[in-house]
Amino acid sequence: MRRTLIQALTILVTCVVVWSADVARAQDEKGPGVVIIRGATVWTGAEQGTLEDGMIMLRKGKVSRVGSGGRAAPPMPGVEMIDASGMYITPGLIDAWTMLGLDPGGPVEAGATQNAADALDCFARDVFEDARRAGVTSLCIEPPAISGVVGTAVVVRLADLSDLRSTMTDSTSLVARLGLGVRGPISRLGEIKALHDAFEQGAAYRESWDEYREKLEEYEKKLKDGETVKLKKEDDKPEEKAEAKPDERPRRGPRGRRRGPRPRPSNFDSMSDSELLAWLQDTHVPGEDPLEGETHGDEDAPIAPEAEKPAKDAEKKDDGKKGGKKEGDELTKPERPAFDANLEVVVRALKRELPVRFEAHRPGDIAFALKIISEFHLDGTIVGATGAYLAKDRVVDAGVPIVFGQLTGAGGFDRSHTAEFDAEAPAALAAVGVESIVIGSGRKGGNSGAQYLAQNAAIAVGHGLSEDSALRAITIDAAKACGIDETLGSIEQGKLADIVIWSGHPLAPDSVVERVFVGGVEVYRRAGN
Amino acid sequence: MRNWQQQLACVVVVVAAGIGAAGAQERLAIRAGAYLDAEGKRVDNAVLIINKGKIEDIGSDLSIPTGVTVLDRSHAVLGPGLVDPHVSLGAMGRTAEAADAVERDADAAALFNPNHADFEKALRAGVTTVVLAPSETHLVGGVTAVVKTGGDNAGRMLGAGPMKLSLAQTAFNMSRTPTSLQGGLAELRSMIAEAKDNRADDSAFAKWARGESAALVELSDAAGLTALAEFAKEQGVKCITLHGNLAAERLDAVTRLGQPVVLGTYEFSDPRRYTRAPAMLMDAGVPVALTSNAPQYAADWLRIGAVIEMQQGMSRTDALKSVTTTPATIAGVADRVGALAKGMDADFVVYSGAPLDLRSRILEVFINGQRVYVADEPPAKPEDDDA
Numbered sequence: 001m002r003r004t005l006i007q008a009l010t011i012l013v014t015c016v017v018v019w020s021a022d023v024a025r026a027q028d029e030k031g032p033g034v035v036i037i038r039g040a041t042v043w044t045g046a047e048q049g050t051l052e053d054g055m056i057m058l059r060k061g062k063v064s065r066v067g068s069g070g071r072a073a074p075p076m077p078g079v080e081m082i083d084a085s086g087m088y089i090t091p092g093l094i095d096a097w098t099m100l101g102l103d104p105g106g107p108v109e110a111g112a113t114q115n116a117a118d119a120l121d122c123f124a125r126d127v128f129e130d131a132r133r134a135g136v137t138s139l140c141i142e143p144p145a146i147s148g149v150v151g152t153a154v155v156v157r158l159a160d161l162s163d164l165r166s167t168m169t170d171s172t173s174l175v176a177r178l179g180l181g182v183r184g185p186i187s188r189l190g191e192i193k194a195l196h197d198a199f200e201q202g203a204a205y206r207e208s209w210d211e212y213r214e215k216l217e218e219y220e221k222k223l224k225d226g227e228t229v230k231l232k233k234e235d236d237k238p239e240e241k242a243e244a245k246p247d248e249r250p251r252r253g254p255r256g257r258r259r260g261p262r263p264r265p266s267n268f269d270s271m272s273d274s275e276l277l278a279w280l281q282d283t284h285v286p287g288e289d290p291l292e293g294e295t296h297g298d299e300d301a302p303i304a305p306e307a308e309k310p311a312k313d314a315e316k317k318d319d320g321k322k323g324g325k326k327e328g329d330e331l332t333k334p335e336r337p338a339f340d341a342n343l344e345v346v347v348r349a350l351k352r353e354l355p356v357r358f359e360a361h362r363p364g365d366i367a368f369a370l371k372i373i374s375e376f377h378l379d380g381t382i383v384g385a386t387g388a389y390l391a392k393d394r395v396v397d398a399g400v401p402i403v404f405g406q407l408t409g410a411g412g413f414d415r416s417h418t419a420e421f422d423a424e425a426p427a428a429l430a431a432v433g434v435e436s437i438v439i440g441s442g443r444k445g446g447n448s449g450a451q452y453l454a455q456n457a458a459i460a461v462g463h464g465l466s467e468d469s470a471l472r473a474i475t476i477d478a479a480k481a482c483g484i485d486e487t488l489g490s491i492e493q494g495k496l497a498d499i500v501i502w503s504g505h506p507l508a509p510d511s512v513v514e515r516v517f518v519g520g521v522e523v524y525r526r527a528g529n
Numbered sequence: 530m531r532n533w534q535q536q537l538a539c540v541v542v543v544v545a546a547g548i549g550a551a552g553a554q555e556r557l558a559i560r561a562g563a564y565l566d567a568e569g570k571r572v573d574n575a576v577l578i579i580n581k582g583k584i585e586d587i588g589s590d591l592s593i594p595t596g597v598t599v600l601d602r603s604h605a606v607l608g609p610g611l612v613d614p615h616v617s618l619g620a621m622g623r624t625a626e627a628a629d630a631v632e633r634d635a636d637a638a639a640l641f642n643p644n645h646a647d648f649e650k651a652l653r654a655g656v657t658t659v660v661l662a663p664s665e666t667h668l669v670g671g672v673t674a675v676v677k678t679g680g681d682n683a684g685r686m687l688g689a690g691p692m693k694l695s696l697a698q699t700a701f702n703m704s705r706t707p708t709s710l711q712g713g714l715a716e717l718r719s720m721i722a723e724a725k726d727n728r729a730d731d732s733a734f735a736k737w738a739r740g741e742s743a744a745l746v747e748l749s750d751a752a753g754l755t756a757l758a759e760f761a762k763e764q765g766v767k768c769i770t771l772h773g774n775l776a777a778e779r780l781d782a783v784t785r786l787g788q789p790v791v792l793g794t795y796e797f798s799d800p801r802r803y804t805r806a807p808a809m810l811m812d813a814g815v816p817v818a819l820t821s822n823a824p825q826y827a828a829d830w831l832r833i834g835a836v837i838e839m840q841q842g843m844s845r846t847d848a849l850k851s852v853t854t855t856p857a858t859i860a861g862v863a864d865r866v867g868a869l870a871k872g873m874d875a876d877f878v879v880y881s882g883a884p885l886d887l888r889s890r891i892l893e894v895f896i897n898g899q900r901v902y903v904a905d906e907p908p909a910k911p912e913d914d915d916a
Contacts, residue, residue: 130800213871426906427908428908431908431909449796449797452837452840455887456745458886459833462886462890507887508888510839
């Protein structure tokens with residue numbers, strides 16, 4: 001007994017010493033002060049599980065320590081000590097699917113270059129405040145259009161609400177929708193085909209550009225080799241050498257296109273019309289105005305006037321010597337494919353640089369979305385997913401995250417896609433082994449259910465999901481689905497200090513949020529605290 | 530053929546076994562971990578004794594008479610069946626009569642379709658009694674009907690509820706009179722005068738006109754609420770407002786009406802200026818009943834609405850009242866449903882935990898002492914089954 005007591009004391013003293021050292025170091029630093037929250041039940045969402053009598057240190061905007069034994073911790077000078085005995089602490093909640101704060105006015109276009117950030121209502125501060133006072137600290141906001149590839153979603157971290165742009169993270173994903181009806185192509189078949197086409201066109205576009213770049217590289221290489229040979233020969237001609245130093249050869253644009261006005265012959269001004277015509281025909285390169293130099297193509301490459309003259313001349317001479325051999329034909333510049341901003345975004349998705357979220361509800365639509373994900377090897381997620389439990393096997397096999405919205409039949413909005421809805425869907429999918437189950441607040445413009453995200457997760461518990469899975473669904477698993485789990489979603493040393501203190505269990509009906517920290521800074525405190 | 534008959538027999542037996550657990554006997558006792566009493570207080574070690582569909586006795590650790598079948602629900606909590614004061618279950622799209630704005634003698638009982646699937650959904654949501662109401666597209670929509678959502682058809686119709694009127698914008702259009710709020714109130718004024726004059730008229734409308742009963746009055750804006758408060762005072766009629774979501778901003782008008790109010794549907798997406806209204810009204814002494822407006826919204830929103838209110842600061846007791854006793858009072862059946870107490874109908878819900886905690890699963894629903902809904906086993910991982 002006595003021995004255990006001594007052991008416990010030793011551990012405690014060690015803890016205090018270690019933590020105090022941290023504090024001492026932190027006191028000299030700038031930025032938010034050091035905060036220690038102690039005594040609460042801490043659901044970490046990480047390996048440490050749930051800690052009773054927890055102790056969390058927030059420092060420099062991050063979680064610097066997580067442990068137990070908070071109540072015994074002595075006060076430390078210069079540190080804000082928060083006694084949260086009897087309360088609960090969770091990571092800041094992450095609403096992985098919402099349309100909170102979108103400007104409710106007017107129709108919206110669909111297209112890969114559309115960005116939800118542009119649709120944010122700049123006066124929507126109050127709805128974000130409501131979400132934050134309910135413990136939500138990050139949201140993935142999707143663009144609102146209905147059908148096809150509709151645009152990119154943004155992840156907003158609710159730090160400074162006076163400047164919403166400043167709260168956006170780098171994480172984005174492409175959003176595609178199908179089966180939502182009204183404003184898409186007339187038939188279901190047409191809609192499915194259009195969505196497939198969007199990715200197929202992207203793939204073809206990517207291929208044409210890859211091919212072009214490959215050819216261009218080859219072209220450049222040949223051009224360069226040719227020049228080296230020629231320049232060596234030209235070393236014998238001192239008068240020309242003086243005019244153009246080899247080191248000053250014109251630089252080329254990133255895609256290797258020759259730049260700068262074409263050199264004119266010395267007798268240019270005294271040429272007769274017929275001589276001029278002959279010269280023009282002789283030197284004509286398609287797509288260029290011989291009198292004005294380069295006018296088409298890239299604007300990003302520097303222009304080096306006159307400098308190319310010897311190389312060009314030599315090249316021509318060289319070609320002449322070879323008696324118009326085929327090499328000259330091979331050296332025609334490969335044709336540049338047309339640029340398409342929308343397809344550029346799709347290509348990023350095809351390269352898996354950009355995750356793709358498919359909103360689909362009916363089992364058939366979900367199956368089709370999964371088919372696209374596998375066919376084009378996308379980093380895919382299924383969002384909405386009200387009927388996913390009816391396509392359980394496919395969903396398990398695909399291994400993609402499933403993001404649910406509001407778990408009770410929606411009103412107001414077109415309900416046809418939620419007709420088969422069952423609040424047991426999250427539990428049903430968990431039961432068959434779907435690993436990443438996420439619960440967001442779903443599609444509702446302007447206001448969304450973000451302010452009751454925890455209660456939406458509680459509904460899943462009432463329909464068979466474990467409490468732990470439900471909490472994961474609104475924290476760490478949500479962070480994974482949004483691509484921000486490196487820094488957010490759980491309470492772990494080194495992660496950003498987005499923390500919520502609850503009066504009771506976060507899923508209980510009468511629990512309220514006492515305090516919210518974002519980046520170690522308190523951004524909300526319940527009145528009377 | 531014979532095979533078919535055998536199958537039918539099997540089905541009959543299975544169905545009988547399903548319903549019969551409670552229904553077959555006159556008396557039945559249930560032990561539960563706890564129950565919520567009429568005040569919404571949690572009473573542990575609950576014993577509920579049912580006799581002929583009514584609650585013979587309920588309390589903590591009651592002794593159970595010998596020979597009574599006992600159901601053991603000691604892991605569960607019993608709560609009163611929920612009451613929804615404004616639905617059109619099984620009658621979606623059939624509650625409007627386009628030709629006329631006034632349907633004084635229409636009776637919503639005619640809309641009652643006891644076998645409709647909507648009722649099963651309401652049961653799953655823990656709702657056992659509802660007020661079937663005509664739509665808001667009529668200045669005077671008719672009489673509502675109070676029905677139970679399950680059980681033997683004979684016991685399901687409780688009777689007529691309050692009159693349903695509407696001052697919502699959709700009650701007025703240019704294809705028939707009245708076309709405006711002002712015209713609507715003028716028409717009501719003359720109808721009331723007529724009813725007061727004709728003492729022999731004992732219709733529901735006439736009773737309301739004479740101030741003998743209250744009517745549900747649907748609103749869609751604050752203008753309607755303010756006008757109604759003046760009108761009710763002038764005419765001496767009792768008006769229970771419905772859907773006055775901005776009631777919190779017209780507290781004076783609501784308190785002047787001196788009647789309970791019905792609010793909802795409250796969804797997760799509703800802004801706080803709507804959802805804070807019930808707690809504010811309760812604080813001002815106005816009883817509030819919530820509604821789901823099912824099936825336009827899922828019936829589950831009734832219970833979720835109560836939780837939304839708790840999140841907005843309403844006490845557990847008040848939140849429970851808003852979905853049980855207050856709507857039962859509005860429906861005129863508070864002596865039969867809305868609370869677990871001696872002599873009341875044995876309508877109750879078996880929850881896996883606290884009734885107004887969304888983490889609690891609705892396991893079973895009883896109406897008139899009969900088990901009318903049993904939840905499937907929750908989906909569970911195969912490993913959990915082995916354990």
